[in-house]
Amino acid sequence: MEVRMKGRPGEPGLARQQLCVCGEQLSAQASAAEPWPENAELYQQLKEEQILLSDNASSLAVQAFLQMCNLPIRVVCRANAEYMSPSGKVPFIHVGNQVVSELGPIVQFVKAKGHSLSDGLDEVQKAEMKAYMELVNNMLLTAELYLQWCDDVTVEEITHPRYGSPYPWPLNRILSYQKQWEVRRKMKAIGWAGKTLDQVLEDVDQCCQALSQRLGTQPYFFNKHPTELDALVFGHLFTILTTQLITDALSEKVKNYSNLTAFCRRIEQQYFEGQDKDGSAAVAARSAKRSLLR
Amino acid sequence: MAAPMELSCWGGDWGLPSLHPESLTVMAYAKFSGAPLTVNTINNSWRVPKGDVPVLISEDIVISQPAKILNFLRKQKYNADYELSAKQGADTLAYIALLEEKLLPALLHTFWVEAENYSSVTKPWFASRIAFPLSLYLPGKMSREALNRILLTRGGPPLYSLAEVEAQIYRDAKECLNLLSKRLGTSQFFFGDMPTTLDAFVFGFLAPIYKVCFPRVQLQEHLKQLPNLCRFCDDILTFYFRLTVSGHSPAGQDTADANLRKLTQLVNKESNLIEKMDDNLRKSPQHPPRKLTTLKLAAGGEASSPLNRLSP
Numbered sequence: 001m002e003v004r005m006k007g008r009p010g011e012p013g014l015a016r017q018q019l020c021v022c023g024e025q026l027s028a029q030a031s032a033a034e035p036w037p038e039n040a041e042l043y044q045q046l047k048e049e050q051i052l053l054s055d056n057a058s059s060l061a062v063q064a065f066l067q068m069c070n071l072p073i074r075v076v077c078r079a080n081a082e083y084m085s086p087s088g089k090v091p092f093i094h095v096g097n098q099v100v101s102e103l104g105p106i107v108q109f110v111k112a113k114g115h116s117l118s119d120g121l122d123e124v125q126k127a128e129m130k131a132y133m134e135l136v137n138n139m140l141l142t143a144e145l146y147l148q149w150c151d152d153v154t155v156e157e158i159t160h161p162r163y164g165s166p167y168p169w170p171l172n173r174i175l176s177y178q179k180q181w182e183v184r185r186k187m188k189a190i191g192w193a194g195k196t197l198d199q200v201l202e203d204v205d206q207c208c209q210a211l212s213q214r215l216g217t218q219p220y221f222f223n224k225h226p227t228e229l230d231a232l233v234f235g236h237l238f239t240i241l242t243t244q245l246i247t248d249a250l251s252e253k254v255k256n257y258s259n260l261t262a263f264c265r266r267i268e269q270q271y272f273e274g275q276d277k278d279g280s281a282a283v284a285a286r287s288a289k290r291s292l293l294r
Numbered sequence: 295m296a297a298p299m300e301l302s303c304w305g306g307d308w309g310l311p312s313l314h315p316e317s318l319t320v321m322a323y324a325k326f327s328g329a330p331l332t333v334n335t336i337n338n339s340w341r342v343p344k345g346d347v348p349v350l351i352s353e354d355i356v357i358s359q360p361a362k363i364l365n366f367l368r369k370q371k372y373n374a375d376y377e378l379s380a381k382q383g384a385d386t387l388a389y390i391a392l393l394e395e396k397l398l399p400a401l402l403h404t405f406w407v408e409a410e411n412y413s414s415v416t417k418p419w420f421a422s423r424i425a426f427p428l429s430l431y432l433p434g435k436m437s438r439e440a441l442n443r444i445l446l447t448r449g450g451p452p453l454y455s456l457a458e459v460e461a462q463i464y465r466d467a468k469e470c471l472n473l474l475s476k477r478l479g480t481s482q483f484f485f486g487d488m489p490t491t492l493d494a495f496v497f498g499f500l501a502p503i504y505k506v507c508f509p510r511v512q513l514q515e516h517l518k519q520l521p522n523l524c525r526f527c528d529d530i531l532t533f534y535f536r537l538t539v540s541g542h543s544p545a546g547q548d549t550a551d552a553n554l555r556k557l558t559q560l561v562n563k564e565s566n567l568i569e570k571m572d573d574n575l576r577k578s579p580q581h582p583p584r585k586l587t588t589l590k591l592a593a594g595g596e597a598s599s600p601l602n603r604l605s606p
Contacts, residue, residue, distance in 0.1 A: 135387060139391065214385070
């Protein structure tokens, strides 16, 4: 059981558990103009025994973004979430009769419904925001994928047991190796295959340093109001900080930057706490917070 | 004086010092920081360097990949980012990530995947610079690697056909160009009036799109609608590479250039001396090479009149 739990990411106070509003008929054609429904759902893999670092980070980023937009969402955990998603990647949201996956398209989709966090920015700030979002994808996300699919110890101890957990033998091994092969090909194509773990951690450090410098003493990246960049950074850093891996090397890199840990704590308190009814989630959130404060 | 540094990279054409984005980035950075690189363009010889081009060789150290080469140059005190604030350093990293994620796939596609461009321009150009039997093999390999990279990083559901992936990467690239154009605005370089690492990267990615004459020019057409980015490329080509738009410098400017070069060498020697003395005295780890560049520009103003109109 102990090994199973390894690699389980901490979770901020669970996104509000919304009951389906029964009896409300949804129109068949949910168009862009339609308001956000009360029963919107976000799908991801099973929290306790399945989801991996990178997927949890992406899912948390979308949850944070929707919370910042003040749009209610219910998180649904499914073992086959990856195969349900139109892009093969989690998370995806199910709103009305539309299904949208990944942060970028979700931001577009939500914008079409009239909710945007970045409307107040000028053109230069928008360019800057996009650049930093690419930095997070280019460095943090790739480093997470590297760690969980290319670092042999992590692959053996955490990734394969968790990734294959819903399936019986030999399917669990086959699917894990298939995914591993796919990710390693991608790493090779972008020139990361030859990197050592230390070099990857160095990249993470460089990225965190850049984010820390950019944030400075402001509450959010663009001062008073959160944007999708804040949601993305929170998703990744919070997940890295609260996930127990083989070593603490990755989270130590983030902990070196006190303004980034304070930033994660602030967003957690503001957007994920106080809406929580689930006892176990509250415990998880508290333990997550402890690890943040350490 | 540090050990001599040699850079092996792909050569140029169409008024560019190099056709190859990575090579161009390193060359531009060397010019910006005043690093004395001996540039060896790869030309039909068996002396193809090991590893990925561009390769920097300094004594027995061999470095490839632009980011690593630039780091090495910085350690040799050729630092073009000396005056940047910490936040500007962070911005540099972020915009380089933007270029790699959004612009690079379309750039690779234009050069190596678009069939017409590849067979009529890229393949003959690179093949003519590679020794015989390899010339039959390497261009094809580079093309396959480019296609592989595009498909692995940008492909996958819901984009099933190559045409859909292409449409998406060109949309991304055009958006990236627009963002860069807005970020640059009316200033001469990305961080004021001195070029830095970010300018080297942007120049390395944009100049080939801007100058190479391909049959299919989606990106070039879009870039040409953004006058400030075109002006940015032209400025760097004329200021730092002394290449006019036609690719040949007029005779008059050549003599002026020769004088300027002598002067620059003198100034370089002087400031190297000063730097050494300073180092010995103060043991400061870094000394602003910026001084060097300003001196160079000021000297340019005196030595040659054609440069006058170009000085900021």
